[in-house]
Amino acid sequence: MTSVYQGREQTEAKHFILRRYLQTLAFKTLHGGWGTLAYIDGFSGPWQSRTPDHSDSSFMIAIQVLKDAQEKVRESGKRPRIKCFFVEENPDSFTQLQAAVAAHHDPASGFYIETFNGKFENAVTQIQRTIANSFALTFIDPTGWTGYEFAKVKPIFEHAQGEVLLNFMFDFVNRFTASSDPVTLTSFDGILGDKWKQRLDAFSLPRExxxxxxxxxxxxKAGKFNYVLSTPIEKISDRTHFHIVYGTRSPEGLAAYRDVEYAALKDHGMRRAAARQVIQEAKTGQFVLFGAEEMTSMAELSMDAQIANIKNQAKDWLRNQLPSCPKPFSEIWPPMLDQFMLRKTDAKQVCVELGKAGEIRETWRLNGSRRRTPDDADKIERP
Known part of the structure; x- marks a missing residue:
């Protein structure tokens, strides 16, 4: 655990996801034909930053990632443009934000930074101008549950060539949606919809x-996304602190996010274990001889056990799909990843295991093929 994030393991997990996914997105879009990538940060801060240059803040992480991606893409002869739009309502934080990002605004190099002092909801028109003719990633990281009412920010969400990462402050929302105060309850209408309490009570599911x-x-509904995922980030106490919610229209984006999610949760599990070890040592005065390799191994075992259980659920799901098969694997894995916390490689293994069990044909091995897993074009069908 780095000292910058000590006691803020959840923030480190959030920044891990932002950094890794933005890196992946930047290279895929800029190498894939998009001339401009726009990054929107709706609640920029800085908040609780512990570094002089704010390198532990989302806006500076994004700048570092995007400048690095732009430089590497240029080596291939392309001239990509990057647009950053940072929004902060608090005047003192905005002053710090402006001072931190000013030196990185470099129009001559195709790197643009615009800042907005005010509510995210009031910046929609300016943001629409920024993201026009660009692929856009919007990152929303509020300190509570207000300031991003879906009806007001809908035009940003609906940007056809764009995706959204949102930090849903589950722990706060869970506590305050149980309030009896009418004003507090009404404050959730903007993100949970009209008559949300009756609709919530109608679910026959655990509260989370x-x-x-x-x-x-x-x-x-707000973004008309094809896929919406949510990644729970837990506190040291194993209680969910927040969910990173991701919306995309792209199967490729879906697969890329699941890869990042897996890496982030494994890393977060290791850091939570290390933090618990520090707490235990402080309480008992006894040192526990677990090094970095042991922590990594335990985190991997924990993730592998979760994935094995989820793959079994995915097998049942696929069995239910078989009556409507054959379908190419390209039509199987996106809905599987949408419903289950699995990577594309896990979806392939689900098919392999069902194939070995004789429940589906091993079409990827026909005609002398030595492939061990299905490709997108391989049919998934009953024997």
């Missing part, structure tokens, strides 16, 4: 699952 299902439904 029901609340996330309700929020994801409203998020999906």
């Amino acid at each position: 699952e029901a609340l996330m299902a309700l929020f994801r439904e409203q998020f999906w």
Whole structure:
């Protein structure tokens, strides 16, 4: 655990996802034909930054990632443009934000930075101008649950060539949606929709699952996304602190995010274990002889056990799909990843294991093929 994030392991996991996914997105879009990539940060801060240059803040992480991607893409002869739009309402934080990003605004090199002092909801018109003719990633990281009412930010969400990462402050929302104060309850209408309490109570699910299902439904409607995922980030105490919610229209984006999610949760599990070890040592005065390699191994074992269980659920799901098969694997893995916390490589293994069990044909091995897993064009069908 780095000292910058000590006691903020959840923030480190959030920044891990932002950094890794933005890196992947930048290279895929800029190498894939897009001349301009726009990055929108709706609640930029800085908040609780512990570094003089704010390198532990989302806006500076984004700048570093995007400048590096732009430089590497240029080596291939392309001339990509990067647009950053940072929004911060708090005047003192905005002053710090402006001072930190000013030196990185470099129009001559195709790197543009615009800042906005005010509410994210009031910056929609300017943001629409920024993201026009660009592929856009919008990152929303509020300190609570207000300031991004879906009806107001809908034009940004609906940008056809764009994706959204949103930090849903589950722990706060879970506590305050149980309030009896009418004003507090009404404050959730903008993200949970009208009559949300009745709709929430109608779910026959545990409260966290029901609340996330309700929020994801409203998020999906606001952006007309094809896929909406949510990644729970837990505290050291194993209680969910927040969910990173991701919306995309792209199967490739879906697969890329699942890869990042897996790496982030494995890394977060290791850091939570290390933090618990520090707490235990402080309480008992006894040192536990677990090094970095042991922590990594334990985190991997924990993730592997979770994935094995989820793959079994995915097998049942695929069995239910078989009556409507054959379908190419390209039509199987996106809905599987949408529903289950699996990577594309895991979806392939689900098919391989069902193939070995004789429940589906091993079409990827026909005609003398030595391939061990299916490709997108391989049919998934009954024997």
